[in-house]
Amino acid sequence: MTTTDATDATDATDATDTVDATGRPLLDVRGLSVSYHRRGKGTPAIRDVSLDIRPGETVALVGESGSGKSTLGRAVLGLTPATRGTILFDGQDVTHAGGARRRELSKSVQAVFQDPNGSLNPALTVGQTLAEPLLVHSRDERSVVLERIREVLALVGLPGEAAERYPRQFSGGQRQRIAIARALVMSPRLIVCDEPVSALDLSVQAQVLNLFTTLQRETGVSYLFISHDLAVVRHLAQRIVVLYRGDVVEKGTTEEVYADAQHPYTRRLLAAAGIEGAPAPSAR
Numbered sequence: 434m435t436t437t438d439a440t441d442a443t444d445a446t447d448a449t450d451t452v453d454a455t456g457r458p459l460l461d462v463r464g465l466s467v468s469y470h471r472r473g474k475g476t477p478a479i480r481d482v483s484l485d486i487r488p489g490e491t492v493a494l495v496g497e498s499g500s501g502k503s504t505l506g507r508a509v510l511g512l513t514p515a516t517r518g519t520i521l522f523d524g525q526d527v528t529h530a531g532g533a534r535r536r537e538l539s540k541s542v543q544a545v546f547q548d549p550n551g552s553l554n555p556a557l558t559v560g561q562t563l564a565e566p567l568l569v570h571s572r573d574e575r576s577v578v579l580e581r582i583r584e585v586l587a588l589v590g591l592p593g594e595a596a597e598r599y600p601r602q603f604s605g606g607q608r609q610r611i612a613i614a615r616a617l618v619m620s621p622r623l624i625v626c627d628e629p630v631s632a633l634d635l636s637v638q639a640q641v642l643n644l645f646t647t648l649q650r651e652t653g654v655s656y657l658f659i660s661h662d663l664a665v666v667r668h669l670a671q672r673i674v675v676l677y678r679g680d681v682v683e684k685g686t687t688e689e690v691y692a693d694a695q696h697p698y699t700r701r702l703l704a705a706a707g708i709e710g711a712p713a714p715s716a717r
């Protein structure tokens with residue numbers, strides 16, 4: 434079925450077959466601004482940002498360092514408070530969700546960051562790391578937990594024995610697979626991926642990007658995929674949102690953006706990524 438999101442006129446041309454039965458986006462960020470306060474003064478990091486992600490869809494958020502990508506990702510994860518605007522998840526306003534509601538949400542919205550070491554405790558075995566969220570959120574029996582651990586390890590292409598080992602016994606790419614397994618263990622509906630391959634060697638990057646695609650096909654998870662590199666998101670994202678100094682300067686389907694970028698900043702990013710056919714960079 435091909436349909437469009439009737440609630441957001443800006444996306445009316447983005448035909449997709451990934452919309453759920455209600456036609457409602459899974460994540461709907463509307464007019465979001467976030468400011469950081471330093472010495473009593475608020476400095477905006479993102480201004481009036483709107484984007485939506487449908488079930489099973491990948492939306493890439495791209496821009497140079499400091500453009501506000503991580504700030505938006507952290508706001509979606511509830512780690513940084515919004516100054517203005519709303520964040521709807523599955524139709525519910527979660528902008529200022531806290532306490533039990535936030536804990537509930539943390540099952541559905543997970544994150545994978547650039548440095549897998551940040552999400553892996555070196556003192557715990559991989560199995561203990563993967564069991565943690567299951568034990569926090571459910572009272573499953575040990576056998577059910579062990580089975581789920583085996584399942585997610587298989588999903589990310591690691592053998593069951595990996596559960597007995599420690600993070601230091603794995604390569605960087607394997608550690609990122611473990612971090613992805615940890616994000617997957619609660620069967621989330623959305624994963625915020627913040628530069629998840631930037632720290633990996635090029636050959637390993639390709640494998641991990643393929644893994645993200647396979648996992649989406651197998652589980653129907655959506656991704657907000659943050660990257661400074663348009664080459665990385667090309668084969669992964671259905672739609673692209675470009676941030677420049679906290680403002681959205683371009684939005685479109687991946688094909689539109691790669692074939693016919695409208696904003697000079699997007700064209701510069703394309704050229705920086707060595708994308709063939711991108712028009713020469715011009716002044717801002």
Ligand SMILES: Nc1ncnc2c1ncn2[C@@H]1O[C@H](COP(=O)(O)OP(=O)(O)OP(=O)(O)O)[C@@H](O)[C@H]1O
Nearest residue numbers: 469470478496497498499500501502503504505661
């Ligand atoms: N905790 C913070 N306190 C104050 N300012 C911050 C904080 N985090 C980010 N900023 C500022 O907000 C702006 C956006 O930063 P952000 O990290 O969101 O950008 P980014 O596009 O993700 O860049 P990078 O890829 O380098 O992380 C920058 O000017 C940054 O200095």
